[in-house]
Amino acid sequence: MQLSSSFSLRPPRHPALDAARGFAVVAMVLGHTLDALLSPAARADVWVQRYWELRGITAPLFLLVSGWAVVAALDPRPGAAKATFGRRMRRALLLIFLGYLLHWPGWETVQWLGWSEALGSRLFAFDALQCIGFSLMVGAAVLALVTGNKARIAVLAVLAVGIPLASGAVWQLGPHLPIPLRQALGVEGSHFPLFPWAGFFFAGALSAQLFRLLRPGWPQGLALAALGAVVLGVTLRLPEDWSPTSAWLVAMRVGEGLLVLAAVSFVPVRLSRRLAPLGRLSLWVYVLHLPVVYGWAGTPGLAERLGPSLELGPAILVGVGLLVASYSVARLGRWVRRLTRPWRPAAPSFRISFGDSQRV
Structure with a gap:
């Protein structure tokens, strides 16, 4: 020792x-x-x-791993989630800022378009970084406010399943919302709106919470492979839906992403x-x-x-x-x-x- x-x-x-x-x-x-x-x-x-x-698996995998990291990096001692809440919020704000900064079109474009809907759509284009940032805010709040393994699993499961299922209804509200909310929540042309893309983030967080007590490596890898196979098996029994608000598509990508995480877990540590x-x-x-x-x-x-x-x-x-x-x-x-x-x-x-x- x-x-x-x-x-x-x-x-x-x-x-x-x-x-x-x-x-x-x-x-x-x-x-x-x-x-x-x-x-x-x-x-x-x-x-x-x-x-x-x-x-098609790369962006879902990126969000899935981001959600996994939020839970996996958390100290198991009581109060750790509250102690790190401020740091996680600063990280989330940095992601949101960088996401919007990358879509800055330049002053010439701003002057040419004027304050129009076309300019608003470009300024507030919602991409992967903003999606992770806002999801991180919600995830950090959940971990800080909800204590206990079972309670956290329940809340994260509601978010992981509920966000994709509610995406169709939320997108119908899009035309009636201000441009920033329209881009963030979901509308035609938005690349990574919270509905349904935040579902990948919380699916990763849920998986990490479920397998938190397992040893990294083969034990977690086998559990991830089993869960990924079950999720993919469920999607095979359901009708295909490739629309941007499809809960079926999110479930399929989550299953594939979990299998990728399992495969990486089986790789020797030195590699x-x-x-x-x-x-x-x-x-x-x-x-x-x-x-x-x-x-x-x-x-x-x-x-x-x-x-x-x-x-x-x-x-x-x-x-x-x-x-x-x-x-x-x-x-x-x-x-x-x-x-x-x-x-x-x-x-x-x-x-x-x-x-x-x-x-x-």
Whole structure:
């Protein structure tokens, strides 16, 4: 037995969580790049068509892992959720701010469109970061206000199931709402509205709460695989619905995402650790690559400069290069931040290590 100088009941972070987020970010960066640069002939390739079919899991997986992380990173001691509530709210506000900032069209566009509905739709376009940010606010409040494992499971289950089921009714209210609410709650043209996309976030949080007492790795992986198989089995017995408000589609993607999380949990820890650093910087990789691909504030990105003109090989090389560059800049930024803020001491922690065990 090895006893360190401090003690904490909080389990060590398993690298599979960050590895799953890193996998989702890699797929998202490559997907955006290929979507912007592939020529029509390259898009017709059979392998590209298969990739488009698989690509539908990347954004749901990103939200699913974000919800899982909210619960998995929570200290099990009483009052921990309330103690970290302020930090989580600041994180949520940062996500919301960055999400809206990425859609800033530039002053020339603002002057050209004037204060019109077209401008409002661009300014308040609701994307994945805003969806995660608002979901994180609700999730942090639930964890802080609701105590007890069973009570939290019940509330998270209501959110995970109820949000997709209510999406159709909420979208019918869209035309009568102000533009910011219309974009946030759900309307035609909104990319990641809370209804139904927040359902993925709370499905991940619910899964983490259900399997919270299981050891990371194979035990959690087997439980995730079983739950994912059950969810997919239920969807196979229901009629298909590919509409943007479909609860069936959310359930299918949740089942697929849980199976991906299970597969990552089965990967040896030494391999997961190689992808984990990318997962820990996933937010900044996401923020950095979007303006390069799609442009920002009137400055054209790769989509306009190169357009849909590249073959599959060159487009993949551009995507990999963009991924490496974004990760390098994000890592450099984190290093500079640590250098410029040496006065911030690390939070005191008291950890015990019992041999090779992953959880105390």
